[in-house]
Every structure is written in structure tokens, then in C-alpha cells.
Amino acid sequence: MNERRTRKPSGGGNRRPPQKRKGPQRPPAEDPARMAAWDVLRAVRERDAYANLALPSLLSQRRITGRDAALATELTYGTCRARGLLDAIIGECSDRALSDVDPDLLDVLRLGAYQILRTRIPPHASVASTVDLVRGEGGSHLAGFANAVLRRISERDEQQWIEKVAPPVEDDPVGHLALRHAHPRWIAQAFADALGSTGDELADALAADDARPDVHLLARPGEISADELAAITGGEPAPYSPYGVRLDPGTGDPGELEPVREGFAVVQDEGSQLAALAVTRPQVEGSDLRWLDLCAGPGGKANLLGALLTVDGGTLDAVEQAPHRADLVRRATEGLSVRVRVDDGREPDLEPGYDRVLVDAPCTGLGALRRRPEARWRRQPSDLAELGRLQRTLLLSAVELTRPGGVVGYVVCSPHVSETEGVVADVVRRTGVRQLDAREAFPDVPDLGAGPSVQLWPHRHGTDAMFCALFRV
Numbered sequence: 001m002n003e004r005r006t007r008k009p010s011g012g013g014n015r016r017p018p019q020k021r022k023g024p025q026r027p028p029a030e031d032p033a034r035m036a037a038w039d040v041l042r043a044v045r046e047r048d049a050y051a052n053l054a055l056p057s058l059l060s061q062r063r064i065t066g067r068d069a070a071l072a073t074e075l076t077y078g079t080c081r082a083r084g085l086l087d088a089i090i091g092e093c094s095d096r097a098l099s100d101v102d103p104d105l106l107d108v109l110r111l112g113a114y115q116i117l118r119t120r121i122p123p124h125a126s127v128a129s130t131v132d133l134v135r136g137e138g139g140s141h142l143a144g145f146a147n148a149v150l151r152r153i154s155e156r157d158e159q160q161w162i163e164k165v166a167p168p169v170e171d172d173p174v175g176h177l178a179l180r181h182a183h184p185r186w187i188a189q190a191f192a193d194a195l196g197s198t199g200d201e202l203a204d205a206l207a208a209d210d211a212r213p214d215v216h217l218l219a220r221p222g223e224i225s226a227d228e229l230a231a232i233t234g235g236e237p238a239p240y241s242p243y244g245v246r247l248d249p250g251t252g253d254p255g256e257l258e259p260v261r262e263g264f265a266v267v268q269d270e271g272s273q274l275a276a277l278a279v280t281r282p283q284v285e286g287s288d289l290r291w292l293d294l295c296a297g298p299g300g301k302a303n304l305l306g307a308l309l310t311v312d313g314g315t316l317d318a319v320e321q322a323p324h325r326a327d328l329v330r331r332a333t334e335g336l337s338v339r340v341r342v343d344d345g346r347e348p349d350l351e352p353g354y355d356r357v358l359v360d361a362p363c364t365g366l367g368a369l370r371r372r373p374e375a376r377w378r379r380q381p382s383d384l385a386e387l388g389r390l391q392r393t394l395l396l397s398a399v400e401l402t403r404p405g406g407v408v409g410y411v412v413c414s415p416h417v418s419e420t421e422g423v424v425a426d427v428v429r430r431t432g433v434r435q436l437d438a439r440e441a442f443p444d445v446p447d448l449g450a451g452p453s454v455q456l457w458p459h460r461h462g463t464d465a466m467f468c469a470l471f472r473v
């Protein structure tokens with residue numbers, strides 16, 4: 001093998017870093033798609049920006065549309081998702097530790113590596129276009145470093161790199177699958193614990209979690225039926241939610257659809273619809289017109305519950321601690337019989353005696369990683385302890401606020417057992433509240449496991465990984 005090609009290139013650390021770019025205001029470059037992707041990667045790293053908010057706003061500021069916008073989207077989201085896998089491979093191809101490589105340069109190497117390994121762009125074009133970016137921003141010596149690293153990466157395809165850098169599946173199945181599907185190990189382990197699998201099902205779950213999710217709409221009850229909405233939007237009725245519509249992947253921006261602009265429909269994952277509906281399913285004796293949503297912002301489930309209750313003549317109280325998120329709830333539930341309150345759900349200033357209470361608790365969001373490309377690399381296991389305390393306290397508060405015979409639903413968008421079964425077991429032990437078989441509240445949904453709680457999964461149900469437990473007070 002050619003010695004120059006096998007020698008690990010060094011660079012970045014002691015040399016002049018790429019000039020700081022001036023952010024979104026700078027004029028579009030010759031390669032607007034890649035430049036936009038690079039700028040968003042930097043905003044994610046430096047400012048903790050959300051890629052799925054930063055990118056659309058930057059595309060619109062720079063008037064990037066059509067194929068360039070599609071390419072920028074693919075490169076930005078794909079690179080954010082695959083970061084851990086890309087870093088492992090880049091690390092193999094550089095003689096410097098990644099921590100010694102200038103962070104801007106590392107971002108562009110990730111962008112180049114992603115193109116080489118996970119797109120149909122020919123490897124030589126991926127290398128050349130990335131090196132051009134570096135040359136334009138950082139000068140020729142850094143371009144040389146980038147060229148050497150990326151050319152080494154292009155000597156193998158993704159499968160071959162995984163075989164080289166991942167731990168052997170026989171020694172460490174979770175570690176192997178985590179790297180193969182570009183997830184942090186602790187998250188792959190959390191999925192494995194929840195599924196009871198370190199084999200094929202874990203691989204399916206991680207693969208589905210690494211894919212672009214379908215977009216679902218909620219047809220607002222009382223406004224439009226799912227069949228009508230599907231006919232207007234060209235989507236199809238969702239498999240399980242009577243109010244859900246699954247959009248065709250080529251539909252474009254769902255916010256531009258007429259029924260969404262006019263407020264007859266909103267974007268909402270089918271799993272969220274099912275979890276909200278589950279709280280309405282168990283029978284309660286006597287009055288059933290006073291419901292509470294204890295963690296309501298930004299108002300997705302309050303919208304569905306409020307619409308159902310408005311049709312029946314009841315009222316939903318929607319509590320949200322953050323004022324700006326309470327505003328979102330107000331907007332989402334305009335025209336419905338919903339009272340929005342800014343309050344702390346742990347000790348709200350409310351009259352107890354609700355017929356149904358939903359606790360859609362703050363959580364790690366490990367069940368919706370598909371929707372936030374960078375989220376899997378930002379979350380930390382240390383987030384769990386504080387969230388766990390909050391989740392327990394909110395669920396205990398919900399039990400206190402519910403009348404005897406009423407129903408409480410505990411929902412999190414996470415399969416992590418410490419946020420799901422751990423919280424449920426603790427609250428059942430402390431209060432003696434009776435857990436219901438939540439599977440009965442998900443009619444016609446297959447593969448719900450042994451119960452009594454329900455855990456939805458992208459690979460089984462095509463939804464986010466929502467967890468739902470139901471209780472009778």
C-alpha cells in the first residue's frame with residue numbers, strides 16, 4: 001500500500017485554525033448547501049442550537065431553495081445524527097486526538113465523512129467539495145490535512161469501517177450495535193433494557209431510530225375527519241389513531257398545507273395522539289367533564305383532549321410552568337373549552353377532584369430522537385436523576401388532584417426504565433394507587449408486550465417511543 005496514503009495525517013491543533021466565519025449574514029458561498037450545513041453544525045456545537053430550527057431559518061435568510069436546500073438538509077441532519085460513528089472513523093484516520101483538532105475543522109471533516117459514507121455523492125466529489133470549503137476558509141495547509149483524512153476515509157465503505165472500529169458483536173453486542181447505528185452506548189443500553197433484547201430487536205429499534213420519521217397530522221375532532229384530511233393532503237389515515245393521517249414523505253412542509261394553516265389539523269406524532277387518547281378510554285362512573293393536563297406546553301395533547309371535551313361540554317385545565325410555553329398552549333387550544341394556567345404542577349393552585357388527569361412529564365426525550373438530529377449526543381445519563389425526581393413528584397401530585405374513581409395517565413416520550421417503570425413502581429408503592437392494564441386503552445395496536453404499561457416503538461408501531469401507564473384512584 002502506498003506509504004503516503006497509509007500514514008495518518010496530522011493537523012489542525014498547532015496550526016492556524018479556520019478563520020471564524022461571520023455566521024448567517026455572510027454572503028452565500030459558491031457551495032451554498034455545504035456552507036449552510038457547516039454553519040448549522042457550528043451553531044449546534046457552539047450555541048446548543050437545535051438543527052431543525054437553525055437550518056430552516058438560515059436557508060430562508062440566505063434564500064437557499066430547491067435542490068440546494070434539500071442537500072443542505074440531508075447533510076446537516078445526517079451529519080448531526082451520525083456524529084459518534086463519524087468521529088470514531090475520523091479518529092482512525094488522523095494521528096491527532098479529535099480533541100486536538102480545531103472544532104470548526106472537525107465539523108467540516110464530519111460533513112465530508114458523512115457524504116463519503118452515507119450519501120450517493122461519489123467519494124471523490126465528497127472529498128473535493130469538502131476540501132474546497134476548507135481551502136476557502138482555512139488556507140491550503142488545513143485543506144491538505146482535510147484531504148488526507150477524507151481520502152483515507154474513502155478507502156473503505158461504511159460497513160468496512162464499522163467492522164474495523166466497532167467492538168466485536170460477540171464481546172459487546174450493545175456497544176457494537178450502538179456504533180453501527182450511531183447511538184451513544186448508554187442510549188443503546190437503555191433501549192436494550194426496555195426491550196429485553198441485545199440482538200435482532202435491538203438492532204431493529206436502533207435502525208428505526210436512525211431513520212427519518214414519518215410526519216403525522218392530527219385531524220382536530222369536531223373540525224375535520226381523518227378521511228377528509230387524508231383526501232385533502234394526499235396522505236393516508238394512520239393505522240391506529242382515529243384522528244391521525246400519515247403524510248407521504250414527499251409532501252413538503254406540512255405547515256404549508258391548507259388544513260394546517262386554517263387550524264383544522266396540526267402536526268402530531270401518532271404515538272402522542274394514542275397516549276392522549278388512552279387517558280380518555282377507561283370508563284369512569286358519574287361525572288366526566290373536568291379534566292386536567294398537568295404539563296401542557298406546547299399544547300399538542302391539550303389540543304386533542306380539549307377538542308374532545310369541548311364536543312362533550314366539559315372543560316380542560318391546562319397547567320404549564322413556563323410562561324412562553326403556556327402561550328403556545330393558548331394558541332394551540334384557541335376556541336376550545338381549555339383554561340390555561342401558568343403554575344407549578346407539583347403544587348398547583350387548583351381545586352382537586354378531577355375526573356381525568358394527564359401527566360405528560362418532562363423527560364429525556366429518548367423516544368423522539370428521530371426528530372432532533374443532534375439530541376442523542378447532547379443528552380447525558382446524568383440528566384436522569386433530576387428528571388426522575390420531577391416525574392415522581394408530578395405523578396404524585398396528579399394522584400392527589402384526581403377524585404376517587406378517576407383516572408390518571410402518566411406519559412413520557414422515553415423508553416428509559418428509570419423514567420417509565422421506575423417512576424410507576426415507586427408511585428404505586430407510595431400511594432397504593434391501582435395500575436390499570438393500559439393495553440386495553442390502545443385498541444387494535446399490536447405488539448404491546450406483557451403490560452400493564454404500554455411502550456410504543458418506532459420499529460414496531462412507526463411512532464415515537466411513547467410510554468403510557470394508567471391508574472385508577
Ligand SMILES: C[S@@+](CC[C@H](N)C(=O)[O-])C[C@H]1O[C@@H](n2cnc3c(N)ncnc32)[C@H](O)[C@@H]1O
Pocket residue numbers: 272294295296297298299300301302319320321322325343344345346360361362363
Ligand atoms: C413533555 S412536555 C409536555 C408536552 C405536551 N403535553 C404536549 O403534548 O404538547 C413537558 C412540559 O412540562 C413543563 N413543565 C416542566 N416542569 C413543570 C412543572 N413543575 N409544572 C408544570 N409544567 C412543567 C415543561 O415546560 C414542558 O412544557
